[in-house]
Amino acid sequence: xxxxxxxxxxxxxxxxxxxxxxxxxxxxxxxxxxxxxxxxxxxxxxxxxxxxxxxxxxxxxxxxxxxxxxxxxxxxxxxxxxxxxxxxxxxxxxxxxxxxxxxxxxxxxxxxxxxxxxxxxxxxxxxxxxxxxxxxxxxxxxxxxxxxxxxxxxxxxxxxxxxxxxxxxxxxxxxxxxxxxxxxxxxxxxxxxxxxxxxxxxxxxxxxxxxxxxxxxxxxxxxxxxxxxxxxxxxxxxxxxxxxxxxxxxxxxxxxxxxxxxxxxxxxxxxxxxxxxxxxxxxxxxxxxxxxxxxxxxxxxxxxxxxxxxxxxxxxxxxxxxxxxxxxxxxxxxxxxxxxxxxxxxxxxxxxxxxxxxxxxxxxxxxxxxxxxxxxxxxxxxxxxxxxxxxxxxxxxxxxxxxxxxxxxxxxxxxxxxxxxxxxxxxxxxxxxxxxxxxxxxxxxxxxxxxxxx
Amino acid sequence: xxxxxxxxxxxxxxxxxxxxxxxxxxxxxxxxxxxxxxxxxxxxxxxxxxxxxxxxxxxxxxxxxxxxxxxxxxxxxxxxxxxxxxxxxxxxxxxxxxxxxxxxxxxxxxxxxxxxxxxxxxxxxxxxxxxxxxxxxxxxxxxxxxxxxxxxxxxxxxxxxxxxxxxxxxxxxxxxxxxxxxxxxxxxxxxxxxxxxxxxxxxxxxxxxxxxxxxxxxxxxxxxxxxxxxxxxxxxxxxxxxxxxxxxxxxxxxxxxxxxxxxxxxxxxxxxxxxxxxxxxxxxxxxxxxxxxxxxxxxxxxxxxxxxxxxxxxxxxxxxxxxxxxxxxxxxxxxxxxxxxxxxxxxxxxxxxxxxxxxxxxxxxxxxxxxxxxxxxxxxxxxxxxxxxxxxxxxxxxxxxxxxxxxxxxxxxxxxxxxxxxxxxxxxxxxxxxxxxxxxxxxxxxxxxxxxxxxxx
Numbered sequence: 001x002x003x004x005x006x007x008x009x010x011x012x013x014x015x016x017x018x019x020x021x022x023x024x025x026x027x028x029x030x031x032x033x034x035x036x037x038x039x040x041x042x043x044x045x046x047x048x049x050x051x052x053x054x055x056x057x058x059x060x061x062x063x064x065x066x067x068x069x070x071x072x073x074x075x076x077x078x079x080x081x082x083x084x085x086x087x088x089x090x091x092x093x094x095x096x097x098x099x100x101x102x103x104x105x106x107x108x109x110x111x112x113x114x115x116x117x118x119x120x121x122x123x124x125x126x127x128x129x130x131x132x133x134x135x136x137x138x139x140x141x142x143x144x145x146x147x148x149x150x151x152x153x154x155x156x157x158x159x160x161x162x163x164x165x166x167x168x169x170x171x172x173x174x175x176x177x178x179x180x181x182x183x184x185x186x187x188x189x190x191x192x193x194x195x196x197x198x199x200x201x202x203x204x205x206x207x208x209x210x211x212x213x214x215x216x217x218x219x220x221x222x223x224x225x226x227x228x229x230x231x232x233x234x235x236x237x238x239x240x241x242x243x244x245x246x247x248x249x250x251x252x253x254x255x256x257x258x259x260x261x262x263x264x265x266x267x268x269x270x271x272x273x274x275x276x277x278x279x280x281x282x283x284x285x286x287x288x289x290x291x292x293x294x295x296x297x298x299x300x301x302x303x304x305x306x307x308x309x310x311x312x313x314x315x316x317x318x319x320x321x322x323x324x325x326x327x328x329x330x331x332x333x334x335x336x337x338x339x340x341x342x343x344x345x346x347x348x349x350x351x352x353x354x355x356x357x358x359x360x361x362x363x364x365x366x367x368x369x370x371x372x373x374x375x376x377x378x379x380x381x382x383x384x385x386x387x388x389x390x391x392x393x394x395x396x397x398x399x400x401x402x403x404x405x406x407x408x409x410x411x412x413x414x415x416x417x418x419x420x421x422x423x424x425x426x427x428x429x430x431x432x433x434x435x436x437x438x439x440x441x442x443x444x445x446x447x448x449x450x451x452x453x454x
Numbered sequence: 455x456x457x458x459x460x461x462x463x464x465x466x467x468x469x470x471x472x473x474x475x476x477x478x479x480x481x482x483x484x485x486x487x488x489x490x491x492x493x494x495x496x497x498x499x500x501x502x503x504x505x506x507x508x509x510x511x512x513x514x515x516x517x518x519x520x521x522x523x524x525x526x527x528x529x530x531x532x533x534x535x536x537x538x539x540x541x542x543x544x545x546x547x548x549x550x551x552x553x554x555x556x557x558x559x560x561x562x563x564x565x566x567x568x569x570x571x572x573x574x575x576x577x578x579x580x581x582x583x584x585x586x587x588x589x590x591x592x593x594x595x596x597x598x599x600x601x602x603x604x605x606x607x608x609x610x611x612x613x614x615x616x617x618x619x620x621x622x623x624x625x626x627x628x629x630x631x632x633x634x635x636x637x638x639x640x641x642x643x644x645x646x647x648x649x650x651x652x653x654x655x656x657x658x659x660x661x662x663x664x665x666x667x668x669x670x671x672x673x674x675x676x677x678x679x680x681x682x683x684x685x686x687x688x689x690x691x692x693x694x695x696x697x698x699x700x701x702x703x704x705x706x707x708x709x710x711x712x713x714x715x716x717x718x719x720x721x722x723x724x725x726x727x728x729x730x731x732x733x734x735x736x737x738x739x740x741x742x743x744x745x746x747x748x749x750x751x752x753x754x755x756x757x758x759x760x761x762x763x764x765x766x767x768x769x770x771x772x773x774x775x776x777x778x779x780x781x782x783x784x785x786x787x788x789x790x791x792x793x794x795x796x797x798x799x800x801x802x803x804x805x806x807x808x809x810x811x812x813x814x815x816x817x818x819x820x821x822x823x824x825x826x827x828x829x830x831x832x833x834x835x836x837x838x839x840x841x842x843x844x845x846x847x848x849x850x851x852x853x854x855x856x857x858x859x860x861x862x863x864x865x866x867x868x869x870x871x872x873x874x875x876x877x878x879x880x881x882x883x884x885x886x887x888x889x890x891x892x893x894x895x896x897x898x899x900x901x902x903x904x905x906x907x908x909x910x911x
Contacts, residue, residue: 018598019597019598019601020595020596020597020598021595024523024593024595025484025488025519025520025522025523025595026481026484026485026488028519029480029481029484029516029519030481033480051598052598052599052601053598053601055522055601055603055604056519056522056523056601056602057519059515059516059518059519059522059604060484060515060516060519060523062515063480063483063484063512063513063515063516063519064480066480066511066512066515067479067480067512105598105599106597106598106599108598139474139475139476139479140474140475140509140512141473141474141475141476141509141562142473142474142475142507142508142509142561142562142563142564142665142666143508143561143562143666144475145474145508145509145511145512146508147508147511148511148515
């Protein structure tokens with residue numbers, strides 16, 4: 001079988017790859033120039049997470065932007081949502097975040113934002129990609145070339161001010177919560193410490209908050225890699241623990257026992273908090289738990305489902321004017337009243353505010369959510385496998401409700417199964433959910449057997 | 455084929471150069487920097503700097519990205535004169551350097567110049583290897599955990615001045631009243647510091663660092679010196695006037711009476727100053743430079759070595775002699791290298807040498823200039839179809855067979871009192887004609903050559 005691991009991927013989501021032989025400065029420069037050409041000569045903000053390859057790629061991207069006639073604002077090391085909010089607040093033409101988000105250290109990528117600090121919609125992404133492939137760039141002359149400015153200080157303030165408009169900051173401060181944090185030495189390291197300790201008055205116990213150090217754990221914040229944080233929560237008797245990914249958009253939450261809460265449950269709590277504050281529907285991806293649908297239904301709101309991917313969720317949220325959205329399994333909370341982006345800071349603020357409001361431990365609050373049982377898994381991908389698997393699934397569940405917007409989701413009275421191809425890796429992703437543990441184990445085992453996964 | 459003058463990009467042994475946007479692009483700069491980093495031996499980093507052109511900001515990002523990506527540490531001097539960049543390479547024992555700037559060209563141009571470990575321009579063999587790497591685009595990118603780091607460095611100018619102060623007697627020179635046209639380039643950074651630190655009395659014009667609108671083209675020709683600098687000499691009661699190109703490696707001169715001096719005079723005058731201390735040594739120059747050099751060399755028992763026009767031929771010639779054989783090297787543009795500075799084109803050092811000469815001889819500039827036999831030079835150019843050039847040169851050679859013929863670079867023919875040089879420009883689609891005679895201008899010969907080249911069909 002040929003190598004199907006994508007060491008470089010140039011696609012509608014931008015450029016992502018292993019730095020060195022694959023993601024080269026030339027590619028980053030050309031993409032910067034295509035981006036600058038697309039958004040037009042004006043101010044563009046560029047920031048990055050703490051990866052070792054960030055500075056090199058930032059110089060390459062900045063070069064391309066300058067060559068297209070853009071003025072570049074270097075915002076330094078910042079979480080992705082903070083960069084997005086900076087773009088929106090300063091009315092820049094667009095922005096770029098140099099981050100491979102939750103991917104391992106050797107990867108890096110470019111995330112591209114429009115003048116509102118949002119991901120481009122799918123049509124715009126296609127246009128930009130065509131422009132890149134055609135090398136149809138604007139080439140500024142000496143008289144048209146602008147300069148680079150640095151603004152390392154104003155973005156965190158802009159971001160946190162927006163967040164604090166939606167929670168009762170005083171009631172959180174009064175509680176002096178004991179909070180544990182693992183920022184994976186990522187872009188949030190400094191800002192999150194300031195946010196929790198100074199701004200929200202927490203008694204903070206933090207690990208991995210040195211942006212000069214490498215990632216000490218797997219960058220994706222999930223139960224298997226958060227052992228140290230869990231230990232910290234128990235040792236310091238913290239009331240809650242937070243773990244971020246390297247670019248501060250994803251959030252994992254640990255309860256006071258050191259147990260990592262299910263991401264769908266965290267999203268459900270955030271959705272409930274958001275619906276209490278803002279009008280509008282709820283948008284989640286197809287793989288997100290029904291617990292969110294239940295929470296929405298209880299407040300009489302409609303739920304929309306999209307293909308997996310933040311850009312897809314945001315595009316639909318925009319179209320329907322949603323109150324909140326997110327991707328359960330990915331640990332992403334998108335609250336448009338702050339900004340239409342995945343934002344761990346809004347998530348942290350909502351949960352602390354909820355704890356301050358109820359006065360209950362976070363485990364107790366979470367335990368009140370409707371109970372579902374979920375399994376997530378993956379199977380090796382081969383071209384030509386997904387179609388027959390979808391056909392098999394359809395015939396295995398006659399009469400079930402089917403959703404074909406992203407792979408196949410089969411919805412039965414006792415739960416659902418979702419099978420799709422990963423956007424970033426040569427994998428089939430399988431998700432199953434049911435109201436009982438037995439049911440989910442049964443259908444999950446059956447589908448994994450059909451998919452050849454383990 | 456006739457080259458389109460708007461197609462300005464030129465990638466050659468001397469690096470790359472072009473009008474930014476229409477010719478020279480970000481990709482060219484980035485790929486060339488990546489090729490250079492691939493070419494360099496492992497070492498203590500690469501020193502970079504730029505002249506004030508607005509496009510230098512973009513070019514800088516490209517150069518840094520390419521070097522970091524190939525695992526090279528970068529020491530950035532910011533806006534810095536080329537001689538200072540070269541001095542810093544040696545001082546830090548860096549593995550090489552890049553000067554970003556188009557020197558004497560108009561503001562819309564930019565270029566990259568590359569230096570090896572000794573801070574000297576790459577030899578033709580080294581430059582050929584660099585070009586091969588560039589064309590193959592097989593760059594030695596480092597893994598994500600072995601990328602280079604960027605460091606900004608200030609204070610390089612002071613350390614450079616320490617070296618100049620060790621060679622020239624600043625104490626005896628600072629009394630001169632000197633007017634300088636900085637052409638909005640980097641020389642003001644050095645000269646202001648000399649005023650502050652050593653009490654020099656440089657009066658600077660066009661001293662504002664400017665990226666887009668230069669007061670005038672930063673070329674060191676007599677015509678440019680005549681624009682703003684020369685008319686100020688008498689009103690300001692100056693002893694001497696100097697003009698530097700954007701990156702300060704060339705110098706032009708105005709005399710105290712307000713006369714703009716020909717750029718051809720810089721090298722012969724400095725040869726006259728340095729040869730007495732280096733009897734019998736060589737002056738390396740190109741075939742288009744004034745024959746006054748031979749007169750001066752004869753006076754001091756020196757010898758002139760003439761090589762093809764262009765920096766590359768001079769660099770290769772320099773490396774083919776032992777340093778102690780050479781008195782100085784340069785060209786008729788105001789670019790001169792002296793052994794005290796390990797053969798780096800340095801306009802500031804050239805100025806200090808000239809001031810030292812005035813001090814030591816107790817002579818004014820007009821007196822020094824008046825001490826040489828008069829040579830009049832005429833320069834012209836004709837656009838030409840490249841394909842026909844060899845035939846043209848053959849025909850001229852046959853027509854002027856009574857003179858001494860040199861075909862190292864186009865055609866040069868010498869007679870006892872006059873000479874001409876017909877050559878193809880390396881930068882523009884033209885044939886250049888240079889014609890000189892001791893005494894009056896060789897108008898007849900020049901007109902005849904122009905006519906013969908124009909009518910060549």
